[in-house]
Amino acid sequence: MIRMTEPSKITGVPDHQPAAGGIAARARASVGPKYLSGLNPEQREAVETLDGPVLVLAGAGTGKTRVLTTRIAHILSQGRARPAEILSVTFTNKAAREMKHRLGQMLGHAVEGMPWLGTFHSIGGRILRAHAELAQLKSNFTVLDTDDQVRLLKQLLQADNIDDKRWPARMLAGLIDGWKNRGLTPSQVPSGEGAVFANGKGGKLYASYQERLKILNAADFGDLLLEDIRIFREHPDVLRQYQQRFKFILVDEYQDTNVAQYLWLRLLSQAPSSAPFASPRARGETDAQSAAGEGDSPSTALVEAAPHPDPLSASEARRDPVKDGEREQKAPVKNICCVGDDDQSIYGWRGAEVDNILRFDHDFPGAKVIRLERNYRSTGHILAAASHLIAHNEGRLGKTLRTEDHDGEKVTVTGSWDSEEEARGIGEEIEQIQRKGDKLNEIAILVRASYQMREFEDRFVTLGLPYRVIGGPRFYERAEVRDALAYLRVINSPADDLAFERIVNTPKRGLGDATVQMLHDHARKRRIPLFEAARAVVETDELKPKARGSLRDVVANFDRWRAQREVTAHTDLCQIVLDESGYTEMWQKDRSADAAGRLENLKELVRSMEEFENLQGFLEHISLVMDRDSGADEDAVSLMTLHSAKGLEFDNVFLPGWEEGLFPSQRTLDEQGRAGLEEERRLGHVGITRARRRAMIYFATNRRIHGTWTTTIPSRFLDELPAANVEITESKGGSAWGGTGGYGASRFDDMEAFGSTYSTPGWQRAQANRNRGGGRTGGESGGFEEQASTFSSSSSSGPDFGSFASRRRGPMTIEGELVAKSTGTTSEFSLSDRVFHQKFGYGHVTRIDGNKLTIHFDKAGEKKVVDSFVQRA
DNA sequence: CATCTGGTTATTTTT
DNA sequence: TAACCAGATG
Numbered sequence: 048m049i050r051m052t053e054p055s056k057i058t059g060v061p062d063h064q065p066a067a068g069g070i071a072a073r074a075r076a077s078v079g080p081k082y083l084s085g086l087n088p089e090q091r092e093a094v095e096t097l098d099g100p101v102l103v104l105a106g107a108g109t110g111k112t113r114v115l116t117t118r119i120a121h122i123l124s125q126g127r128a129r130p131a132e133i134l135s136v137t138f139t140n141k142a143a144r145e146m147k148h149r150l151g152q153m154l155g156h157a158v159e160g161m162p163w164l165g166t167f168h169s170i171g172g173r174i175l176r177a178h179a180e181l182a183q184l185k186s187n188f189t190v191l192d193t194d195d196q197v198r199l200l201k202q203l204l205q206a207d208n209i210d211d212k213r214w215p216a217r218m219l220a221g222l223i224d225g226w227k228n229r230g231l232t233p234s235q236v237p238s239g240e241g242a243v244f245a246n247g248k249g250g251k252l253y254a255s256y257q258e259r260l261k262i263l264n265a266a267d268f269g270d271l272l273l274e275d276i277r278i279f280r281e282h283p284d285v286l287r288q289y290q291q292r293f294k295f296i297l298v299d300e301y302q303d304t305n306v307a308q309y310l311w312l313r314l315l316s317q318a319p320s321s322a323p324f325a326s327p328r329a330r331g332e333t334d335a336q337s338a339a340g341e342g343d344s345p346s347t348a349l350v351e352a353a354p355h356p357d358p359l360s361a362s363e364a365r366r367d368p369v370k371d372g373e374r375e376q377k378a379p380v381k382n383i384c385c386v387g388d389d390d391q392s393i394y395g396w397r398g399a400e401v402d403n404i405l406r407f408d409h410d411f412p413g414a415k416v417i418r419l420e421r422n423y424r425s426t427g428h429i430l431a432a433a434s435h436l437i438a439h440n441e442g443r444l445g446k447t448l449r450t451e452d453h454d455g456e457k458v459t460v461t462g463s464w465d466s467e468e469e470a471r472g473i474g475e476e477i478e479q480i481q482r483k484g485d486k487l488n489e490i491a492i493l494v495r496a497s498y499q500m501r502e503f504e505d506r507f508v509t510l511g512l513p514y515r516v517i518g519g520p521r522f523y524e525r526a527e528v529r530d531a532l533a534y535l536r537v538i539n540s541p542a543d544d545l546a547f548e549r550i551v552n553t554p555k556r557g558l559g560d561a562t563v564q565m566l567h568d569h570a571r572k573r574r575i576p577l578f579e580a581a582r583a584v585v586e587t588d589e590l591k592p593k594a595r596g597s598l599r600d601v602v603a604n605f606d607r608w609r610a611q612r613e614v615t616a617h618t619d620l621c622q623i624v625l626d627e628s629g630y631t632e633m634w635q636k637d638r639s640a641d642a643a644g645r646l647e648n649l650k651e652l653v654r655s656m657e658e659f660e661n662l663q664g665f666l667e668h669i670s671l672v673m674d675r676d677s678g679a680d681e682d683a684v685s686l687m688t689l690h691s692a693k694g695l696e697f698d699n700v701f702l703p704g705w706e707e708g709l710f711p712s713q714r715t716l717d718e719q720g721r722a723g724l725e726e727e728r729r730l731g732h733v734g735i736t737r738a739r740r741r742a743m744i745y746f747a748t749n750r751r752i753h754g755t756w757t758t759t760i761p762s763r764f765l766d767e768l769p770a771a772n773v774e775i776t777e778s779k780g781g782s783a784w785g786g787t788g789g790y791g792a793s794r795f796d797d798m799e800a801f802g803s804t805y806s807t808p809g810w811q812r813a814q815a816n817r818n819r820g821g822g823r824t825g826g827e828s829g830g831f832e833e834q835a836s837t838f839s840s841s842s843s844s845g846p847d848f849g850s851f852a853s854r855r856r857g858p859m860t861i862e863g864e865l866v867a868k869s870t871g872t873t874s875e876f877s878l879s880d881r882v883f884h885q886k887f888g889y890g891h892v893t894r895i896d897g898n899k900l901t902i903h904f905d906k907a908g909e910k911k912v913v914d915s916f917v918q919r920a
Numbered sequence: 921c922a923t924c925t926g927g928t929t930a931t932t933t934t935t
Numbered sequence: 936t937a938a939c940c941a942g943a944t945g
Contacts, residue, residue: 139934168935192935212941268935303934397933496931518933552921559921594921671935690932712931730932753930754936 093417094118100411103386106448107736108424116149128294134163135297169671171271182274189265190670195545214245227269228398230307272307279314290319301387305398316383390437395726422448426455428772429742433735435769440725457774458742465749470506489698491685493734495710513683518691527645534624542576554633556597617662689734700738703745705762731764882917
C-alpha cells in the first residue's frame with residue numbers, strides 16, 4: 048500500500064534516527080509489510096536507513112537488487128515519498144527493467160508511477176528534453192550513437208584538412224567521450240590534453256563538434272548528462288526544481304559511475320534549501336597537474352584528508368580539477384543511497400571512477416556504510432577461491448564474503464595443450480553435465496576477449512550443442528536497423544543530415560560520393576539541410592540525368608511518406624518506407640549468410656515500434672532503450688565475455704584462457720599498470736562469483752593469436768587461488784573425432800618440454816600437481832602462496848566418446864536469436880547437395896558421416912556440421 | 921559509380 | 936588468420 052502522507056519532515060538535513068526512531072520504524076514495519084521479512088540484519092538496515100547518505104557495499108550475490116527494490120517499497124509504504132519523488136538510476140536498461148519488474152511484484156501492482164526509475168542516460172535525456180532550449184537544442188533533438196558521432200567527426204576532420212589516417216576520427220571520438228565522462232566541456236579541457244590530437248587541434252575540434260551538434264539538433268550520449276550538469280550550474284532555479292522533486296535518490300552499481308555521473312548525482316542530491324549553486328567557476332586554465340600538486344589549499348587539504356590511502360586511484364582522481372572543486376562543496380545532502388561493490392568495478396577503461404565509491408564517505412559526510420557480506424549464491428569453495436583472489440588487491444574497501452552453504456566442489460584448474468583441446472575438453476564436460484540432467488541454461492563460458500568465442504562456437508557447431516552468444520553488437524547498432532532508423536529520422540526531421548547521408552544511396556541508386564559532395568556544397572552555400580539542397584538541385588541540371596532522376600525519386604518519396612505520416616500508423620509507415628524505398632528488396636536479393644537474419648531484425652524493429660505512441664516518441668527513445676532481452680527460452684549454453692557476465696549467475700561456469708597476456712590482458716597491464724592489473728583481478732573475481740555450484744578454470748599452453756601459434760604461460764591469478772579450495776585436474780578432450788582411445792591423455796607431458804623455461808608459480812603448481820603432489824620446481828618466485836604440494840590430483844571418469852549420435856540436439860541461437868531449429872525430420876542429404884547454414888552461408892556437401900556432414904562453404908571453407916543445422920538451398 | 925585489392929591491425933561495452 | 940578500410944581500377 049502506498050500512503051500519500053505528506054513527507055514534510057524529511058526534506059531537511061540528514062538526521063540519523065537514533066534508536067528510538069529505528070525501533071518505532073521497526074514496530075510499524077513488523078505489523079504490515081511482509082517485504083521486510085526474510086531480509087538479513089544488514090539488508091534490513093540498508094532498507095530501513097532512509098535518512099542521510101547511505102553506501103551499501105554489496106558483494107557478489109548478496110542480494111543487492113533485493114535491497115534496492117525493497118528500499119523503494121519501504122519508502123513508499125512509509126509514506127515518505129510518492130513514486131514520482133524517487134529518483135533511481137541504473138546503468139543498463141536491463142537493470143532498470145529488472146527493478147521495475149521486481150518492484151511490481153513486491154508492490155503487487157504495476158510500477159507506472161515510478162517515472163524516474165531508469166538509466167542515467169534516459170533520465171538525463173529526459174531532463175535535457177525538458178530544458179532543451181537552455182542547451183541550444185529543440186526538445187525533439189536526436190540522440191547520436193557512436194557511429195553517427197564518428198561520421199560527424201570525420202567530416203570535421205576533412206573540413207580541417209587533417210589526415211584521418213594519422214588522426215583517426217575514432218580516436219578523437221574516444222577523447223571527446225573521455226572528456227565528457229569527466230564532466231569537461233570544451234573550455235574546461237586542460238590545454239595539454241586538448242593538444243594531444245592533431246598537433247594541438249583536439250580542443251578546437253571538440254568545440255566545433257559541439258557546435259555542429261547544436262546545428263543538427265543532436266546530442267551524443269555524453270551530452271545527456273553533461274548538458275544537464277551545465278544547465279544545473281547555470282540555472283540554479285532549474286536545479287532547485289529537481290532537488291525539490293527528488294526526496295530520495297537510489298543508485299545502482301555505484302562503482303561504475305564516472306565523474307560526470309558523480310557530478311550529476313551530487314548536484315541533485317544537495318538539499319534544495321542550500322544556497323544557489325555557485326555559477327560556473329572561471330577555472331578554464333586550471334591544469335590537472337597543478338590541482339594534483341599545488342592546487343588551492345582546500346583542494347589539497349581535501350586530498351590529504353582522503354580516508355583511504357589508495358595509491359592506485361589516488362592520482363587518477365586528483366588529476367581532475369572540476370571533480371575536486373566539486374567535492375569541496377559540502378552542502379547538506381539529502382537521502383541518497385548508493386549500492387555497489389568496489390570489487391566488481393571493471394569499467395575503469397570506460398571512464399568509471401572506482402574512486403567514487405572508495406571516497407563515498409568523504410564526498411557525502413556522515414554517510415552510513417553498510418556491508419552486505421552474506422552470499423546467497425555460491426558454495427564455500429567457490430566463494431573462498433574468489434575472496435582469496437580479490438584479497439590480492441590493495442585499492443579496496445574490503446569485505447569478507449561468507450556463505451552458509453556447504454563447501455561443495457572445489458574450483459578446478461585444468462591445463463590443456465592448446466586452445467582447441469581446451470574447447471574440446473569443455474565441450475565434453477558440458478556433455479557430461481547435460482547427461483546428468485542439468486540444464487544447458489545453467490552453463491556459461493566466460494571469456495576475456497571475444498575472439499576466444501570462435502573456438503567454442505566451432506566446437507559446439509560440430510557437436511550440435513545449442514549455444515547462445517550474449518552481448519556483441521547491440522540491436523540498434525546493426526547496419527540494417529540503423530538504416531531503417533535513418534529513413535525514419537529523415538521523415539521526422541528533414542534537417543537530420545547524418546541520417547539523410549546514410550541512406551541517400553542505400554540501397555544503391557547511383558548517388559555516390561560526387562553527388563553527395565555536390566549536395567554538401569549546395570547546403571553549405573545556402574545554409575540549408577542536405578535534404579532541402581537535394582530538392583533544389585533536382586530542379587537544376589547540375590547533375591547527370593541518371594543521378595538527377597534518382598535523387599528526384601528520393602525527394603518525392605520522402606515527401607509522400609511525410610504526407611502519409613498524418614494518416615498512417617507509424618508501424619505501417621515504417622513497413623511502407625522499407626518496402627517502397629527498395630530496402631527490403633535489397634536484403635531479399637542478398638544471398639549472403641546473414642541476410643535472413645537482417646530481414647528478421649527489420650521485422651523486429653517494426654514490431655518494437657508498437658510499444659510507442661507515434662514516430663516521434665519512438666525515435667526519442669529508440670537509441671536509449673533499444674536492447675534485446677536475449678530470448679532465453681531455449682535451453683542453450685551461454686557464451687559471453689567476463690564483462691557481460693556481470694550481474695548474471697549460473698550453476699556451472701567455465702573460465703577458459705587464464706594465461707598471461709590474455710588474462711590478465713597484456714594491453715591493460717601496459718596501459719594501466721598496477722591499476723590495470725587490479726581491474727583484471729576484479730574481472731577474475733566477477734567470473735568466479737558467477738558460479739553457484741561449479742567453477743572450472745582452464746589454461747592452455749598454446750594459443751593462436753592473430754593467426755600465429757604462440758606459447759603462453761599460466762595466469763598469475765592461478766597462483767593467487769587458495770590451494771585448499773582448488774583442485775588441479777587433468778585435461779580431458781585430448782582426443783575427440785579421432786577417438787585415439789586414450790581419453791584424457793594429459794598433455795602436461797608436452798608442457799614439460801617447455802618446463803625449464805618457465806618458473807611462474809602457476810606453472811610450477813601445474814608441474815607439482817603433475818608429479819602427484821611431489822617435487823616443487825624451485826623458482827625465483829617461489830614462496831608466493833606456494834602450497835602446491837597440498838593439491839590433490841583427481842582423475843574423474845572419462846567422457847564417453849561413443850555417445851555422439853545419441854546426444855540430444857536443440858535449437859541453436861546466436862546473439863540471443865534462434866539460429867536454427869532442429870528440423871526434426873530425418874533430413875537426408877546427398878553428396879554435393881547445395882545447402883544453407885545460418886552461420887556459414889551457402890555451400891555444398893562433400894562428405895556424409897551419419898548425421899555429420901562435411902560441407903564446403905563458399906565463404907567459410909570446409910566445416911563439419913551436424914545435419915540439422917543446415918537446410919537445402 | 922561500383923568493384924576489387926592490398927595494406928593495416930588486432931581487448932573489454934553501455935548508453 | 937580474418938576483417939575492415941582506403942585507394943586504385945574497371
